[in-house]
Amino acid sequence: MIALGLVSFFTDAASDMIWPLLPVLLAKGMHVSVAWAGVIEGAADATAALVKYLVGKRSDRLRRRKPFVLAGYGLSSVARPLLALATLPWHALVVRVVDRVGKGLRSAPRDALIAEDTPSERRAVAFGFHRAMDNAGAVVGPLVAVGLLSLWPDNVRAVAWATAVPGALALLAIVFLVRDRPKEASEAVRSTTSQGEISHEFKRYLVVVGLFALSNASDVFIVAQALKAGASVRDVALIWAALALVRAVAAAPGAALAQRVGKRRSLAIGWVVYALAYVAFPLVRGTAALVGVTVVYGAYYGLTEGAEKALVASFAGGQGLGRAYGLFSLVTGVGSLVASLLFAVLLSVGDGRYAWWTSAALALFAAVLLSVSRARASETRAG
Numbered sequence: 001m002i003a004l005g006l007v008s009f010f011t012d013a014a015s016d017m018i019w020p021l022l023p024v025l026l027a028k029g030m031h032v033s034v035a036w037a038g039v040i041e042g043a044a045d046a047t048a049a050l051v052k053y054l055v056g057k058r059s060d061r062l063r064r065r066k067p068f069v070l071a072g073y074g075l076s077s078v079a080r081p082l083l084a085l086a087t088l089p090w091h092a093l094v095v096r097v098v099d100r101v102g103k104g105l106r107s108a109p110r111d112a113l114i115a116e117d118t119p120s121e122r123r124a125v126a127f128g129f130h131r132a133m134d135n136a137g138a139v140v141g142p143l144v145a146v147g148l149l150s151l152w153p154d155n156v157r158a159v160a161w162a163t164a165v166p167g168a169l170a171l172l173a174i175v176f177l178v179r180d181r182p183k184e185a186s187e188a189v190r191s192t193t194s195q196g197e198i199s200h201e202f203k204r205y206l207v208v209v210g211l212f213a214l215s216n217a218s219d220v221f222i223v224a225q226a227l228k229a230g231a232s233v234r235d236v237a238l239i240w241a242a243l244a245l246v247r248a249v250a251a252a253p254g255a256a257l258a259q260r261v262g263k264r265r266s267l268a269i270g271w272v273v274y275a276l277a278y279v280a281f282p283l284v285r286g287t288a289a290l291v292g293v294t295v296v297y298g299a300y301y302g303l304t305e306g307a308e309k310a311l312v313a314s315f316a317g318g319q320g321l322g323r324a325y326g327l328f329s330l331v332t333g334v335g336s337l338v339a340s341l342l343f344a345v346l347l348s349v350g351d352g353r354y355a356w357w358t359s360a361a362l363a364l365f366a367a368v369l370l371s372v373s374r375a376r377a378s379e380t381r382a383g
Contacts, residue, residue: 026089029157048101072110107325107329146241243294
């Protein structure tokens, strides 16, 4: 768990050095609409989701996770710096899709490794810790980008080349620190890694998660809102760093809340916070106010990231963990693609507020459905 947290720290440092600046590269380097960023992110996430599902099933059969983890992080580390060569939107799309294919290769096996290495009652904390390390890297990345932009003003391509350094550190951590779990890890793990039918409880959970995913447009639209509010390139990086900092700080109390009140309830609270932030985003004026709403929005991640993945393990039943996490990622990824495309369309209507408010309404509806759904007895014990 600790080793994988370190890997995610370096990877997110590299990723968040450059991808928050994608709308800037599109608008100022390619002179196209920032709505392209949402299309690129949505398509990339959907691709990653499909790969996650296929790889998750495969890793269950082989019962070896590390090769997929290494291949996934390696592919992303190689692809990321190539954004420096992009001159047209479709170039950026190809680079981002390859980067997210890497994420698809690694995510389900990595999550299964964490689940296999952790007792069920501690999984929310384990995933919360992993997300905290992930988000800590996402704080460092934009700050490094700010430093590089101070040396080379507005040179997004230089930042892209620099992502090769933390990417290489992540690969070294995998090679020397990450270990596969033995096939006969424990009875508890074996009971959740055999192949079988998807439980009805898991299906209901995926339906609700899929509904929320339809509200969950790419965070690059927050960057677009910042540019619209007059933020500079360095301001955009700092806003992203602030978001990542809140995500990292909120992860531990979010996991603690999930253990205290239950994972479903914590997840529903997080979705309500998400909705409130989305109501506020189009109403605020000025960079300072936008930062304030972004900080509130960041709390949503802390409340949900550990709980939602821990619930997958709770609801998976006889299904393999890799397959379960892959299916979860497929549902959320396809939903996020539709969300980003819908958001891009609605953003062109009037002053764009309907895009934000439609997402908020869907998130609130999903929170209500999750709150009133009945938990399975095993989930009640785990939560």
